[in-house]
Amino acid sequence: MTETRDTAEQLLEIALKSGAEAAEVYESQSLSHPVFFEANRLKQLESSQSEGVALRLWKQGRPGLAVAYGPTDLQALVEKALALSELKEPEAIELNPGSKCIYPDLGKAVAVEELVNWGKEAIAQVRQAYPEVLCTSQWDCEVESTRLINTLGLDYSYSDTTLSCFLSAEWVRGEDFLSVGDGQTQRGYLEPEKVVKSILQRLDWAKNNVDPPTGRIPVLLTAQAADLLWGTVQAALNGKQVEDKSSPWSDRAGEPVISPYFTLTQAPDRGPFSCPFDDEGTPTRHLTLIDKGKLQTFYCDRTTAHLLGTESTGNGFRPGLGGYPTPGLVNLLIQPGRLPLGDLIRLLDNGLIVDQMLGGGAGISGEFSINVDLGYRIEKGEIVGRIKDTMVSGNVYSALNQVVALGNDADWNGACYTPSVTLEGLSVTGR
Numbered sequence: 446m447t448e449t450r451d452t453a454e455q456l457l458e459i460a461l462k463s464g465a466e467a468a469e470v471y472e473s474q475s476l477s478h479p480v481f482f483e484a485n486r487l488k489q490l491e492s493s494q495s496e497g498v499a500l501r502l503w504k505q506g507r508p509g510l511a512v513a514y515g516p517t518d519l520q521a522l523v524e525k526a527l528a529l530s531e532l533k534e535p536e537a538i539e540l541n542p543g544s545k546c547i548y549p550d551l552g553k554a555v556a557v558e559e560l561v562n563w564g565k566e567a568i569a570q571v572r573q574a575y576p577e578v579l580c581t582s583q584w585d586c587e588v589e590s591t592r593l594i595n596t597l598g599l600d601y602s603y604s605d606t607t608l609s610c611f612l613s614a615e616w617v618r619g620e621d622f623l624s625v626g627d628g629q630t631q632r633g634y635l636e637p638e639k640v641v642k643s644i645l646q647r648l649d650w651a652k653n654n655v656d657p658p659t660g661r662i663p664v665l666l667t668a669q670a671a672d673l674l675w676g677t678v679q680a681a682l683n684g685k686q687v688e689d690k691s692s693p694w695s696d697r698a699g700e701p702v703i704s705p706y707f708t709l710t711q712a713p714d715r716g717p718f719s720c721p722f723d724d725e726g727t728p729t730r731h732l733t734l735i736d737k738g739k740l741q742t743f744y745c746d747r748t749t750a751h752l753l754g755t756e757s758t759g760n761g762f763r764p765g766l767g768g769y770p771t772p773g774l775v776n777l778l779i780q781p782g783r784l785p786l787g788d789l790i791r792l793l794d795n796g797l798i799v800d801q802m803l804g805g806g807a808g809i810s811g812e813f814s815i816n817v818d819l820g821y822r823i824e825k826g827e828i829v830g831r832i833k834d835t836m837v838s839g840n841v842y843s844a845l846n847q848v849v850a851l852g853n854d855a856d857w858n859g860a861c862y863t864p865s866v867t868l869e870g871l872s873v874t875g876r
Contacts, residue, residue, distance in 0.1 A: 452498065452519065453594045459523045460502045461596060467538045468502035469595035471724060473766060477587035480560045485568055485580050490557060497766045500526050506535030512767040539747040541726035543599030548721040552588075552606025553633035560584040563610065567637040571614055574645055582612040584635075591720075599726045607717050608635050614644050616651075623651055623831070625819060626801070627669065630717045630857060647800065650821050653830035657875040658822060663796040663849060664837060664871045665789055665823070668856045670799045671863045673813065675777060676806035677841040678709065682734055683772045684745030684760075688752045691809060693842065697740050703845035705738035708780040713759070715776050718860040724770045725761035732758060734777075746772050774860070781864035782851030789852050789867050791826040797873055798823060799837060807841045814838035832875070839871040 453470040460468040474496040481488045497514045500522055509530030511522050561584075568580040585608070592602035611628035627643040629635055666673060681702075686692040694702050713719055713729035722728050725747050733741045745753060746761030749772055761770035790798070801819035817835040821828045852865035 453592060455519055456498070456500050456523065457594065457596055459519055460500065460526070463523050463527060465502040465504045465523075465527070466506075467540055467596050468500065469540060469593065469599075469726075471499040471501070471763070471766070472590075472592040472594075473497050474590040475587060477585050478557050478560070479583055479585040480557060480564055482564050482568060482580065482582045485572060487561060487564070490561075498522075499763070499766050501769070502526050502530065503536075503538045504530050506538065507531065507533045508536060508769075509533065510767065510769060537748075537751060539725065539751070540595050540597050541599050541747075542597040543595075543601065543726055545600040546602075548601070548603035550588075550604040550606055551632055551719065552608075552717075554586050554588065554606050555608060557586075560586060563635060563637045567610075567612055567641050570638075570641045571612070571644055571648075575614065575616065575648055578614040578616045578648070580612065580614050582610065584608075584610045593722070593724065593726050595726065601722050601726055603721055605720070607632055610635055610637065610640060612640050612644060614648060616648065621654065623648075623819075625651070632717050647819065650828050651819070651831040654833060655822050655830035657817075657820070657832035657835040657873060658795055658797055659873050659875055661870040662873055663793050663867060663869060664873070665793065665796060665798045665865060665867045667786070667798065667800045667865050668852070668854055668858060668863050670802055671779075671866050672858045672861055673799075673802060673806055673815065674841050674845060674866065675779070675861050675863060677808065677811050678703075678735075678845070679774055679777060680809040681842075682743050682774075684743045684749040684753055684758075685772050686809060687743050688749055693811075694740055698742070700740055701738045702740045703735065703738050703842075704848040706782070706848045706851055707735060707845065708733070708737055709735040710778045710780070711744065711760075711774055711776060712778050713775040715778065716857055716860075716862060718776055718857075720775055723757075723759050723761045723775075724763045725757065727757045727759040727761060729759040729775050744772055744774055746770050776860050776862065778862040779851075779855065779864060781853050781855035783853050784850055786852050786854050786865055789850055789865055790823055790828060792850060792867065793823045794825055796823040796867075797821070797832065797835075797837070798828065811841035811843075812839075813841065835873060835875045837871050837873055839868075844868045844871060 509526035511526035613626035762773035807813035847869035849867040855864040
């Protein structure tokens with residue numbers, strides 16, 4: 446890291462000498478060792494390394510941003526940022542003062558041999574129960590290093606070691622094709638047996654194909670599918686959307702906005718996606734966003750906070766190395782309920798389980814219409830088979846006010862920790 450640290454400091458020095466009144470350097474490095482299995486067999490081992498640097502500066506109040514990957518000409522990078530700044534309007538310089546701080550890596554690496562063993566064992570267990578399926582999987586150990594340094598003395602850095610896996614099983618039965626998948630991202634360990642159990646359970650449920658229920662019926666979104674809801678909620682809680690008045694909750698702080706079943710928090714020190722500071726150098730912190738259905742606060746970066754007349758919540762993140770910081774959440778946690786998934790199923794006399802979806806989320810409007818990639822019909826509290834060619838539609842805001850129950854099976858879906866959710870009624874159509 447010595448060479449990289451020198452690069453960051455040199456960039457700041459060159460930027461100031463070239464006329465910038467303020468600057469920051471954001472560095473990102475990653476090293477991963479993915480292991481791939483295809484058609485039940487080990488396919489390949491890889492080693493992937495990347496590094497990039499982003500320079501943001503202000504000259505006469507005008508911002509400029511330039512990005513480089515790998516070895517770069519530092520003077521040329523500064524000149525590019527300066528040239529781009531001439532095309533921008535002046536703005537407030539949003540930099541955090543600070544000192545030097547190196548945060549500890551909370552993860553633990555494992556050898557490639559262990560990843561290979563996990564993959565072989567997981568596939569063997571699935572095929573022991575279902576010899577006819579074809580399994581594909583990927584297992585990875587990745588180390589990411591981040592450093593942020595600016596002309597106000599801030600110098601923050603941390604490394605992040607995560608383990609991840611994804612396993613899918615393809616089952617061809619004549620003209621019927623079924624694909625079931627599940628995965629994990631953890632720090633220090635993986636639980637292959639948990640992933641295998643999930644795959645086998647879904648294969649068991651999908652043994653028979655049945656007609657879907659239609660009309661307005663209860664729908665159970667598994668933890669894997671519940672992210673359909675939370676993308677819209679995150680957008681509605683985004684300070685930028687609030688400042689633009691595009692969030693339906695812009696003027697509803699302190700009011701009930703969703704069912705009292707729900708408490709939503711940001712916990713930046715939890716799980717495999719934790720981080721100690723945002724991409725502007727503001728320390729991340731715990732936030733209670735919604736408490737028993739009542740809206741408590743929004744999240745914002747420095748610029749948005751300035752426009753709203755408040756302080757940054759430590760949520761300024763770059764959508765990519767070449768992007769400016771914008772509000773983004775760290776680890777959205779939905780407080781789980783008390784019922785196991787089996788009990789949620791038994792509560793329904795006639796319903797539908799959605800487990801995998803095709804298509805994107807609902808967006809800020811909340812309106813959605815999704816194709817069910819993997820779903821099951823419930824009759825009299827039991828799963829009777831897999832449904833096909835089925836569409837579910839509704840509105841997220843309405844659905845979150847018509848909740849029957851939450852499961853105790855919360856799991857990470859990306860950086861969202863969510864349980865299964867049973868909704869009172871969504872529109873279901875089939876063909």
